[in-house]
Amino acid sequence: MQIINPSTGQETGRATYVIKQEVNFKDSTASPTQVEEFTSVTLVGQSGEATNNTMDWNSACVGCSVLHQEPWSGYASFYNGQTRERRWNREVSIPAGGKKDLDWNWSLRTRAGGVELQEPYQWGSGQVLGRCDNQVAGNFGCIAPRISPTLPIDYATRQAGATLVAVGSQVNNHWWGWEEKNKPLTRLADDADAEANRDIICPDTFVPDPVVVDGSCDEYPFARTYQSRDNGTVFSGDRCQQLTSRQLSNGDWDLFTVDxxxxxxxxxxRATTPLAQNSAVGGDLGRFTQDVRLLDQDKYFVLVYDSRLS
Incomplete structure (x- = not known):
């Protein structure tokens, strides 16, 4: 924060602050749920006429039961090196089976010797930094919707199922779900639409590769994504790249092209993979959907890793 001489336009003083913020969401079995906010401000430097420094801070949360909160009342004084911090909770009432967006707006004003150093500084407004719902996992909770989460899939235990995801996200030129290419998958929540996708790619007439013991029809992108069936433009699984799995001499599984x-x-x-590995990846997706509270059209990425290498 600077003090500028209006006659000369020259800086005559400066106060430097370090600000840390946290917003922590908590799941609950009933509404309202709580949102915890943390603010920490440290004056790390002052020079010239920037003495007797004070700051006024306001946090507004549209959608919370307490709209305005302050970590301290009015202008608080700071000496060089001093830190002021506070945690507090807000409540968010969520309608049963519904959702609510939260929009924060933070503002601060600083003074040196009782003189305003600059216009009030504001940030966050209009960005929908939080979303609370009662549509996932049978509980109430909140997330930061602007952050696209990543679904981790462990090759060590998912093998051919994990390989199918890795090939689809990082080898096929559509890059479905690969964060490096900024190609997120998009959650499809409608059960009927997801089942229709599954029936088209993996119909009852599909014959698994008989070499694969307990083989099953596996697909990527997942049926519960809007990317399934190439965004709904594929009407036969025969148009997919046909793959099958084989167990290697070291016990691992890999995929190979067919015909x-x-x-x-x-x-x-579309691939033949062992049913247990196919189901395990599906279970990962289901748990992930609940843990990160994915709703319809929410975006996410995938990451295949091998826990044996860590």
Whole structure:
């Protein structure tokens, strides 16, 4: 924060602050749920005419039961090196089966010797920094919707199922779910639409590769995404890249093409994978959906890793 001489336009003083903020969401079994906020301000430097420094801070949360909160009342004084901090909770009432957006607006004003150093500084307004719902996992909770979460899939235990995700996200040129390419998957919440996707890519007439014991029809992108069936434009699983799985000499599983070369632009992937590995990836997706509170059209990424290498 600067003090500028209006006659000369020269800086005559400066106060430097370090600000830390946290917003922590908490799940609960009933409404209202709580949102915890933390603010920490430290004066780390002052020079010239920037003495007797004070700051006024306001936090407004549209959608919370307490709209305005202050970590301290009015202008609080700061000496060089001093830290002021506070945690507090707000409540958010969420309608049963519904959701509510939260919009924060923070503002601060600083003074030196009783003189305003600059116009009030504001940030956060209009960005919908929080969303609370009662549509996932049978409880009430909140998330930061602007952050796209990542679904981790462990190759060590998911093997062929994990390989299908890795190939679809990082080898096929659509890059479904690969964060490096900024190609997120998009959650499809409608049960009927997801089942229709599954029935088209993996119909009852699909015959698994008989070499794979307890083989099943596996697909990528997931049926519960809007990317499934190449955004709904594929009407037969035969148009997908056809793959099958084989267990290697070291016990791991891998995927191989069936009846033809690899098509890097295939609109979808369909593979025969062991049912247990297929189901395990599906279970990962289901738990992830609840843990991060994915709603319809929410975006997320995938990451295949091998826990044996860590």
């Amino acid at each position: 033809g070369d690899w098509d890097p632009n295939a609109p979808c992937l």
